[in-house]
């Protein structure tokens with residue numbers, strides 16, 4: 078008991094110690110080390126927010142090693158080394174979980190928990206193969222992810238980005254600070270308002286609904302959406318009409334992208350879509366950069382084919398500061414912060430930890446990806 082309490086305090090201290098790579102067994106009394114070394118081994122690829130680390134530390138169910146930085150991702154070489162023989166892995170969206178990594182981890186790996194709602198960094202094909210390969214013992218790698226807990230935060234940021242883009246807030250503060258603010262002018266820095274507008278949602282899910290709910294009080298006239306098929310239950314929550322992709326492009330005054338990045342949606346926002354949009358319309362993307370053909374977007378923005386774009390996601394990330402999109406006044410670019418609120422990131426971290434512990438116990442995860 079005494080040993081247990083000391084060990085827990087030690088774990089709590091270690092979980093926040095500012096070193097790059099931490100192991101929660103190092104420095105513990107011998108008996109505790111022996112007891113812990115029989116626990117499942119977990120590697121965490123990032124210093125995730127404290128709630129998740131606390132859950133793992135206090136569970137007494139796992140021993141973990143952590144890349145203890147949030148400023149730089151774990152180098153690939155180190156990652157491949159660290160995953161050798163682990164039972165479970167917590168990752169974030171910067172880590173490619175592919176055949177090479179699964180090979181490096183080896184057959185003990187049975188749970189993968191990503192602290193993200195997006196899962197385009199996971200090679201689902203390779204993960205599915207792990208199920209087939211291990212069929213004789215009926216186990217494969219189970220995958221947890223973190224939907225729902227970030228919906229409010231992402232929807233809120235999407236609204237902020239949409240308004241910043243359509244009402245030209247970034248340009249306006251720049252003008253005010255740099256001497257561009259002369260007399261009050263009748264058409265200076267005019268933008269486009271939501272009142273009486275049609276808002277289009279590309280990919281209607283939880284986040285699209287949450288965005289529409291927040292935009293409705295701005296007196297939006299109509300919500301339209303497209304997806305692989307109509308989603309009547311979700312659509313009825315926001316009174317949205319199902320339309321074709323072409324209709325979405327031509328009718329939307331504001332077009333917001335909410336679909337996941339998959340082989341089917343890669344580059345789906347391209348020349349063809351932009352050419353059908355009104356030249357007064359605003360394009361917003363808070364899903365994944367890969368759904369947009371960025372050269373086509375640049376053309377559409379610089380030629381006046383569309384009025385503006387707000388992007389929280391790009392390819393690559395970070396987008397190099399020399400990228401042409403940064404030269405455009407009508408393009409607002411954020412560094413992938415849609416879910417960046419303290420409460421949401423802690424909730425994501427806690428959900429990732431709980432998914433992992435449940436997965437290791439062979440129980441249903443709170444949020445599990447069906448492979």
Ligand SMILES: O=C(O)C(=O)CO
Nearest residue numbers: 192193194195415416
């Ligand atoms: O969770 C995700 O997929 C993100 O993009 C981070 O919010």
